[in-house]
Amino acid sequence: MQEQIASLKADITARIAGTDSIAALEDVRVAALGKKGSVSGLMKGLGGMSPEERQVMGPALNGLKSDIAGDIAARKSVLETAELEARLAGERVDVSLPVLDHAAGSIHPNSQVMDEIAEIFAVLGFDVAEGPDLESDFHNFTALNIPEEHPARQDHDTFYLSPNAEGVRKVLRTHTSPVQIRTMLSKEPPIRIIAPGRTYRSDSDATHTPMFHQVEGLVIDKDTHLGHLKGTLEAFLKAFFEVDAVTLRLRPSYFPFTEPSMEVDVQCSFADGNVKIGDGNDWLEILGSGMVHSNVLKACNLDPDVYQGFAFGCGIDRLAMLKYGMNDLRAFFDGDLRWLRHYGFRALDLPTLAGGLSR
Ligand code: PHE
Numbered sequence: 001m002q003e004q005i006a007s008l009k010a011d012i013t014a015r016i017a018g019t020d021s022i023a024a025l026e027d028v029r030v031a032a033l034g035k036k037g038s039v040s041g042l043m044k045g046l047g048g049m050s051p052e053e054r055q056v057m058g059p060a061l062n063g064l065k066s067d068i069a070g071d072i073a074a075r076k077s078v079l080e081t082a083e084l085e086a087r088l089a090g091e092r093v094d095v096s097l098p099v100l101d102h103a104a105g106s107i108h109p110n111s112q113v114m115d116e117i118a119e120i121f122a123v124l125g126f127d128v129a130e131g132p133d134l135e136s137d138f139h140n141f142t143a144l145n146i147p148e149e150h151p152a153r154q155d156h157d158t159f160y161l162s163p164n165a166e167g168v169r170k171v172l173r174t175h176t177s178p179v180q181i182r183t184m185l186s187k188e189p190p191i192r193i194i195a196p197g198r199t200y201r202s203d204s205d206a207t208h209t210p211m212f213h214q215v216e217g218l219v220i221d222k223d224t225h226l227g228h229l230k231g232t233l234e235a236f237l238k239a240f241f242e243v244d245a246v247t248l249r250l251r252p253s254y255f256p257f258t259e260p261s262m263e264v265d266v267q268c269s270f271a272d273g274n275v276k277i278g279d280g281n282d283w284l285e286i287l288g289s290g291m292v293h294s295n296v297l298k299a300c301n302l303d304p305d306v307y308q309g310f311a312f313g314c315g316i317d318r319l320a321m322l323k324y325g326m327n328d329l330r331a332f333f334d335g336d337l338r339w340l341r342h343y344g345f346r347a348l349d350l351p352t353l354a355g356g357l358s359r
Helices: 002-018 022-033 038-048 051-090 109-123 178-186 226-241 294-299 316-324 329-333 337-343
Strands: 191-200 211-221 248-255 258-271 274-277 282-292 308-315
Touching: 002 022, 002 038, 002 051, 022 038, 022 051, 038 051, 109 191, 109 211, 109 226, 109 316, 178 191, 178 211, 178 294, 211 226, 211 282, 211 316, 226 248, 226 258, 226 282, 226 308, 226 316, 248 282, 258 308, 282 294, 282 316, 308 316, 316 329
Parallel strands: none
Antiparallel strands: 191 211, 211 308, 248 258, 258 274, 258 282, 282 308
């Protein structure tokens, strides 16, 4: 019996040493220590032995078992290191190679504009926040001070999903404002975020598509006021349109989630069918904004006597059309290669304020 143990041990040890992969090692382990394995088979024999025999063989077999387990663990770590090294060697990228054919793909104007906006607001100290496209009624409407029977629900041409088993129906978010709610519910003020993303309304013509893009802005702190809103928007629009100055006109408006609410126009001129932002005799409506309504703060468990702030929402596609001179929004989503090549941006040209946003 002792010899049998010694030769089994020699055999298994040799097999372990001969494995060249984790999978092969696992096969050896199962063949030795698995339920029907050779070592387990010997262990089962212990039951039929006399107490004297068992006193000798018990410790011998247990020693065999733990020696083999130790050998397997040691081999496993050797194989794991080798496999990792092989994988890393296989994935090695030669970063010194020239970029081939980088003009073949291009950045969509929408992505470009989102990157530009994120860059401008990053410099102003804003984080980028995100939320889901499929929203709950609570986040898209109720918490934004648009209760069930509120007429503003009709204004949004909402896409509703079929109700689930509990009769609850989700919506495709009609604006990025639900990200305000998600942010206020999950973070302590001070809050400074922008939330770019897809939004949906049942609408389609030259300047409306059922899916479009918005960027939301939200600032909440103890002493944030309307002056901060105006200053932030001026800094944003000046940087975005790459002009030395912009003049804004804040018109009183109405949004259920802000009070007071303002529509913001920029001064511009229309010459030869081109819009020039910055000066001129015309005004172009560019975004909606206001001071966050106290009901919205309360819905997010913030005390309106302590905290206040501003929010704004703006169409990204519309900004892209204005800045880069496209006049049909539907072309944005046609995937026509000629359009993409003409209006697309070079993939390696990341917009930065210092280096120039659009050059
Ligand atoms: N959510 C509004 C819209 O889609 C825009 C907005 C956002 C207005 C934030 C005020 C404050 O029209």
